[in-house]
Amino acid sequence: MCLAIPVQVKEVLPDNMAKVTLDGVSKVISTALVDDVKPGDYVVLHVGYALAKIDPEETERTLALIREAALGDAA
Amino acid sequence: MKYIDEYRDGRLAKDIALQITAAANPAHSYHFMEFCGGHTHAISRYGLEDLLPSNVRMIHGPGCPVCVLPIGRIDAAIALAMRPEITLCTYGDLMRVPGSNGSSLLKAKAAGGDIRMVYSTLDALRIAEAEPDREVVFFAIGFETTTPPTALALRFAIDKGLRNFSIFCNHVLTPAAIQNILESPDVRKLGTVKIDGFIGPAHVSTVIGTEPYEFFAEEFQKPVVVAGFEPLDVIQAILMLVRQVNDGRHEVENQYIRAVTAFGNEKAQAEVANFFELRESFEWRGLGEVPYGALRLRPQYAIYDAEKRFGMVTPAAKDNPACECGAILRGVKKPADCKLFGTVCTPDTPMGSCMVSSEGACAAHWTYGRFREHAKAREAGRAVA
Ligand code: SF4
Numbered sequence: 001m002c003l004a005i006p007v008q009v010k011e012v013l014p015d016n017m018a019k020v021t022l023d024g025v026s027k028v029i030s031t032a033l034v035d036d037v038k039p040g041d042y043v044v045l046h047v048g049y050a051l052a053k054i055d056p057e058e059t060e061r062t063l064a065l066i067r068e069a070a071l072g073d074a075a
Numbered sequence: 076m077k078y079i080d081e082y083r084d085g086r087l088a089k090d091i092a093l094q095i096t097a098a099a100n101p102a103h104s105y106h107f108m109e110f111c112g113g114h115t116h117a118i119s120r121y122g123l124e125d126l127l128p129s130n131v132r133m134i135h136g137p138g139c140p141v142c143v144l145p146i147g148r149i150d151a152a153i154a155l156a157m158r159p160e161i162t163l164c165t166y167g168d169l170m171r172v173p174g175s176n177g178s179s180l181l182k183a184k185a186a187g188g189d190i191r192m193v194y195s196t197l198d199a200l201r202i203a204e205a206e207p208d209r210e211v212v213f214f215a216i217g218f219e220t221t222t223p224p225t226a227l228a229l230r231f232a233i234d235k236g237l238r239n240f241s242i243f244c245n246h247v248l249t250p251a252a253i254q255n256i257l258e259s260p261d262v263r264k265l266g267t268v269k270i271d272g273f274i275g276p277a278h279v280s281t282v283i284g285t286e287p288y289e290f291f292a293e294e295f296q297k298p299v300v301v302a303g304f305e306p307l308d309v310i311q312a313i314l315m316l317v318r319q320v321n322d323g324r325h326e327v328e329n330q331y332i333r334a335v336t337a338f339g340n341e342k343a344q345a346e347v348a349n350f351f352e353l354r355e356s357f358e359w360r361g362l363g364e365v366p367y368g369a370l371r372l373r374p375q376y377a378i379y380d381a382e383k384r385f386g387m388v389t390p391a392a393k394d395n396p397a398c399e400c401g402a403i404l405r406g407v408k409k410p411a412d413c414k415l416f417g418t419v420c421t422p423d424t425p426m427g428s429c430m431v432s433s434e435g436a437c438a439a440h441w442t443y444g445r446f447r448e449h450a451k452a453r454e455a456g457r458a459v460a
Pocket of ligand 1: 410415420427
């Protein structure tokens, strides 16, 4: 029920809507809950609405932390 | 898929699990509750429990809004849907939730109720616009993730001057439930499980942020790590929790920093605050009455409130007495402890709500857990032989 998925914004449409792709399938969603959505952005999509933007820098940082954690004491 | 596959690397997960084993003090046991059904699902699906040392145990919490919806609310929705003027729109997850006497929305639909499955509140609005002669009611359910979309639907309905659209509001709040698990009177009745920390909700937290858990971590002296729903997210969060326990800390940490901030989505919160207010009390299936655990429409939007508009009543309804959902939602029992599990109660014929949604503890165990347990038992047998 609370599952949401990261999708990429392909096109920004009028009225706070956007076209996104999901495994190659395109879908129109509402971006009324997030500001400044641009093509290329990734957003968390839930029941037809973008809930948050995904921060690409924080994504890299999380992955780096996970890799470090896997190595043990270096973390 | 980008931002998903990277977080499903099994080798990395195993390496982190080894670090958990190294960090966990063998003289201690660690019990962590994952609140969200999304985490329960990930833990079962990827077999994360098998990677953990035996002194680190995961307890599956109540975090699936479908699972905690009381039977009386389903009965009320069915009664409404059977009225000739009503079109009831609902998320697919709700269709098979058992009501009283084996009823469900699916059966009510077969019996002639105009019940339509929608993916989004936007679909429900479209139906209301296209069919002005019907009274379109959206069966709104969900935690803080699904509430902003309901609020926006109301905004759109008002902007468009739609007069035939209303909401049957069943939105519930996460922090209230976590609190209830630790201190309600039922805790005394059902007994408690030891909980040393919580994995905090992923997507709920994109909306509310990590800040609401601060009070909680402080008050109950329990660490909370907000984590994403992918297996590496969960396993990293477990390592973070073990470290907090070892250090005697009880802080709120954010593993899901790529989508969650301290204060969340303030735009979404403002929309919700505009349309909704707290209910003093609301029944949660399995948890009983939870004070301030749910939302209702503000009085000025009463005409969009299906409960008022159609004089809906929520009948008192009892769960199947053999169903152990209540104890399971609190982590006191496991799905396999229920007599009905896998015999009378399966995902095709759910008796309790934990078996309905794939995020429910019973359904997750049915789909992924039981084979693993058989395999483990076989291994053990072989080792003994
Ligand atoms: S197996 Fe079915 S009846 Fe038993 S607790 Fe789970 S949902 Fe309830």
